Amino acid sequence: MSGAVDIDAGVRRGAGFEEQTYRKVTLRLIPFLVLCYVAAYLDRVNVGFAKLQMLGDLHFSETAYGLGAGVFFIGYFLFEVPSNLMLQRVGARAWIARIMVTWALVSGAFFFVQTTTEYYVLRFFLGAAEAGFYPGIVLYLMQWYPARRRSHVLAIFMVGIPLAGIVGGPLSGFLLEAFKGVHGYAGWRWLFLIEAAPSLVLGVAAFFYLANRPGDAKWLTVEEAELLTNALDGTSAHQTRVASTVGQVFCDARILLMALIYFCVIMGQYGLTFWMPTLIRGSGVRDPIMIGLLSAIPFVVGAVSMISFGKNSDRTGERRWHLIIPMAMGAIGYLITVWAGSNVPLSMLGLSLAAAGVLTPGPLFWALPTAILSGTGAATGIAAINAFAGLAGFVSPYLIGWLRDLTHSATIAMYVSAGVVTLGAAMILLVPAKLVNR
Template identity: 70%
Template sequence: MTDATITAATLGSARATEDRMYRRITWRLIPFLMFCYVAAYLDRVNIGFAKLQMLDDLKFSETVYGLGAGVFFIGYFLFEVPSNLVMQRVGAKIWIARIMITWGVISAGFSLVSTPTQYYVLRFLLGAAEAGFYPGVIFYLMSWYPAHRRSQIIALFMVAIPVAGIIGGPLSGWIMQAFNGAHGMAGWKWMFIIEAVPSLVLGVMTLFFLDNNPSQAKWLTPEQKAHIQRALEIPVRAHARILSTVGNVFSDPRMLLLAVIYFCVIMGQYGLTFWMPTLIKASGVQGVVNIGLLSAIPYGVAVIAMLSFGRSSDRTGERRWHLIVPMLMGAVGYTIAALAGHNVPLALVGLSLAAAGVMTPGPLFWALPSAFLVGSAAAAGVAAINAFAGLAGFVSPYFIGWLRDLTQSSTIAMYVSAVVLVIGAGLILLIPAKLVNR
């Protein structure tokens, strides 16, 4: 046996050992974090289903609904960077538990809403309470996985978004129909109360289940902890200008470009998640349960697309086109949905393509800033990009609500969402491939 053969066999064995270790980490962390994000996302977007009853009960306009849906992201924007920096200081376990318990209580409080002002205030508080969860988890995963493993892992975590749609649509529709009138309360009020419970339970469980970082994980051996630390210390891009301090983050032009790109991604995403039930109803579907069941179809397609693109991106090391292609898919999907009218099958095809296109770029995007962010700059940078892009969550539902009131149709709004995705895809080409591709 030659030295080269022995070396190859040794490297292969080491890689297999490393793969087993990361699989163990994944099975330990990702399912629990996914459950947490499903609960978070459900509490964030179930307002889209509540809208089907709430607007008539409270006499709210589409503009009032859209503004309230978007106000969430003002609170999110203001508190996101501070939240992530606090998490870095106190640890993920305590801070994620705090976030989940707080937002569960506030989400249940929506059952008491009776005026637009109360609606706006609670949406703002929900955003402030949740701020830091998503970027916090992204930063948390960056402290466990080296860069070449992150796209697939973050994609697996973010599958929680369409899973929330798959579960939340039928569940929300069923609760609103089955509990409507129970103890004198409308179905949409029961929905907010019942769907807040998982967040509260998981928040308490976080205190007992999560480890702040690999060094505190008692289920890892000292050798495994050392291996993870060495892997994280390897420079992601030897030729890239690495940012390691908070001050660097806010003065680097690359951060602004990335923030604008992610803004376009989120603009397309929330145009769908907040208005999916309304768009399906507009195609001619009647009944909240039927709308909920059909809304699960686009989210199911999105799960397949997210996992496929994430696996392909990590395997090939290519990042840019793995972002551009799904964003263009999303633009095409919005266009088809806009043209579908009352053709339910065609509308579902368009919405499915749009869902796959707007949800797939999210996890893949984070491979870009991780190419040059480390340490406290990573905590601040991830939060800053997500906070700026989160403003799209304010702009998108409010703007779409305004367009619907103005035109009495969703068609123009879907065309606008398609154009925004095309612009974002074009901006990705401004990022040098050598910076982000492996």
């Protein structure tokens, strides 16, 4: 009888049991976290659609819009590392809930904006409220998945970005028109208020739904929790521990290099997400609902690209070229968008290629720093890299807005975006392959 029990336990702990356990974890956590990220990203970038009406209504310039869009990332930068350290101290369940409820309240407050000062202040506080959410999720998933599984899981999670575009584009276009003049208020005001509601609901739900670690999850068996914990211990044992404390993180030149690479990735992303509605309108499309529908197309392409590259990167263990190739695609896509002019089909081709190219590197990038981070350094390093790169979210919209006001054209701005993405791809070659490839 004892032998039969041992055989049964061995079967349960075999490859089939491992795959079944990770499938269970993924189905439990990832759909909910994707919904949270969709809500977060929608509240962050819906100002791009509000802009179609808000600028004329409040008499804002393109530069003022770009500055406000970018001020978000100043607040994000200042509070990113403290937020991630607090998440590590109090646990993801409570801290992610706090982040989401706070940003929902701030986002809804945009309903009342009247002046550029109010716009800037609320964008700053929105960034401060959301600080720590994305790097916190990266840190949270590190507590559930070993390194060999993270790129694919993060790619699925970050599908929230294109999903926010797929859902948010048509929704935002509809809200701008359907709620225009309701109770005497402009459609863009209702857009902010209505789109803040999902974040509020999901933030409350997160407190009751998430478990901090496998050992805390009541929906796992003892055997499943042990398997997950042991797999993480194995990852730590084979990890290159070059940065495990706060001091080591800020003294490691490779962390700085990775922060610069991610800065280029993020600048490429926000050159697209904050300005896509404006670029589509510039190609000759005027109806807000049609702009919303067309804006969903590049995000669909981006979602497919993210998952495909992420899955293949985990399968092969290769990291660098899975970043370089899509970033080159993104630069080419920006150039096609410039050359397309008023040719709508060609513009959509360029935007779709750009979306695939600048969205795909997001999740794959984190295979680089997590290969050299451990312990407290993981919480600090992930937050520090993300915070520094987040400054691109300030630079990109402000720079593009200023260039558009200066030249009355998007051409120079798109060339700059293409150049920055190309620079980021080139810097990846400076990261030793043996350090990050499996």
